[in-house]
Amino acid sequence: MLTRLKTLPRDARDTLFLLTVIAWVLLPQVGNLPLWCSALAGAVLVWRGWLAVHARPLPGKWWLVALLALTIGATLTTHRTLLGRDAGVTLLVVLLTLKTLELRARRDAFVVFFLGFFCMLSNFFYSQSLLTAFSMLVGLMGLLTVLVNAHLPVGKPPLLQTAKTAGWMALLGAPIMLVLFLLFPRLAPLWGVPADAMTGRSGLSSSMQVGNIATLALDDSVAMRIRFEGGTPPQQQDLYFRGPVLSNFDGRNWQPLRAFLPSRYALPANLEVAGAPINYEVTLAPNNQPWIFVMEAAPQSPELPGYRNVMDADLQWFTNRPITDLVRYKAQSYPIFRHGPRQQVIGLQEYVALPPGFNPRTLALAAEIRRDPRYAAANARTLVQVALERLRTGGYVYTLEPGVYGQHTADEFWFDRKEGFCEHIASAFVVLMRALDIPARIVTGYQGGEANSVDGYWVVRQSDAHAWAEVWQTGEGWVRVDPTSAVAPGRTGAFQRLAAPQGVVAQALGNFSPTLTAQLRATWEAVNNGWNQWVLNYTQGKQLNLLKDIGFESPSWEDLSYVLIGIVVVAALVGAAWTLWDRAQHDPWLRLLTRVRKRLDKAGIHSTPASPPRQLAQEVLNRYGQQGKTVHDWLLRLEQMRYAAAPSSGNQGTQQLRALRQEFERLAWPA
Known part of the structure; x- marks a missing residue:
């Protein structure tokens, strides 16, 4: 070939x-x-x-x-x-x-x-x-x-x-x-919007359909990277990153309640925080949704330049436009918090509603629990423990391959299949709570993550997407309950994840040396994180911080423009100086001869770069006779200086050339 x-x-x-x-x-x-x-x-x-x-x-x-x-x-x-x-x-x-x-x-x-x-x-x-x-x-x-x-x-x-x-x-x-990368004004994102194709893959969506997916594929792509202040992450049980809250259930699909309920009926947030805050910085991958993920709970707006942020009554933070490019923001969260109304209000009725004709056996189970003398007058806290104990001891399994569920998803989970991933478990749990006349809802987001040993960032992947429950209790408001932890404690405790299937090469490397595979992956992700932090996420704020580093006290766009213009002017002056220097390096004798050719060309005597001064002198004499004798003699002396048997050199040659140049300026050219 x-x-x-x-x-x-x-x-x-x-x-x-x-x-x-x-x-x-x-x-x-x-x-x-x-x-x-x-x-x-x-x-x-x-x-x-x-x-x-x-x-x-x-x-x-x-x-x-x-x-x-x-x-x-x-x-x-x-x-x-x-x-x-x-x-x-x-x-x-x-x-x-x-x-x-x-x-x-x-x-x-x-x-x-x-x-x-x-x-x-x-x-x-x-x-x-x-x-x-x-x-x-x-x-x-x-x-x-x-x-x-x-x-x-x-x-x-x-x-x-x-x-x-x-x-x-x-x-x-x-x-x-x-220079242009560092100082050219940051414009709106040019690049396209990632598609929202999470169906059948781990990740978050604005709604949750229960039982339609037989097999969930783990997506190992990075959802966000987090750098905690001091480099030490919080306790594992606190790493809940809040996303959409789903409260309306039609028997199969969970959606946010605000889509069906007028805002005047929304429950107040009533957020109260306590204890020491956790400060951290998030680098969020594009998700084509107006969501900002923060650890529960963040009372203050994350610092996200170029966006306007607002927190709804469900404690979810929204931006004024979808996140279509890599963004970075700082946030402050309090692991100890409570929120929601502390006493019964009318709006809580929406959180016990169940669609008619669905899950009759779960409704019967709730009625059976209520008939038990031990729980006839039990409060919400006690009934939550009853449901969690059933999950712990009833042979339930956390799996990514539960198969397709039928119409009564909660019934199938509680009595037939007894297996599913977090959405099955959370949905069945909330349905049972509502059947017990306890306000409950589903919260989606991310839970857990892992530390990158190379750069120290905490990495949260799409495979860390999670669904848990919130139950309303008198005097406390909404309380987080994670029923998945009752079925598989390692999912939310020790971060024992179900591993995504590996390719042939990754599997071979893993069999050969699991430590090497993990180190290679951590190194590659650290390099990618550096690319994200310093290139893709080089924001307007970083440009202004650069000006601070070089001496500007309160840099602005005008200062950035002045610096860029100054660099352009300096570069142009350096280029002009280099051009002059380069021209000076050329043979000054040839430059003088070029000027002669241009002058003769105006007089009608045309020549080529190969024409020697002797030939030009003869043509001047032929055309002008004795009138051109002065120019003729000057050209012969110019040639003699260059091609004589003993040509002038050093200072003598420089002086002769200067004299010839001055004489050239005074020559009387024939008309």
């Missing part, structure tokens, strides 16, 4: 290199593009490569028009529009690949290059990870190489030399890139 490539003409090899670079740039997009688009792009690139290898003519214009019309129709059918992120990227990929079929001139090549640059940037609509950035850096070097190669004579220099030139160009541009 390599031998065959070496025998190909240079232009064919350059075309194959360009096609390889385009394929590299488009490869990360395969999972985001429609199947037909990925197949078409691959087929067109292979076809174009085959045409280059076999020196076949490119397809005619009508072929390209037909393919373009077909792909526009397919894009419109797939996305229902030609606008927007997904449709735009699809069309961009189509245009790039089809343009390779008309690479007939340098102009066509330039169009392909710049479409390639746009396609490279579109990868960041879907992922801004370190791996994506590295792969696109490789693609950038490839595109720069083919761009430099297009400006050089065909077949020269070797491709490796062209790549070195492109590398030097990138290095020369790196300082400019760094």
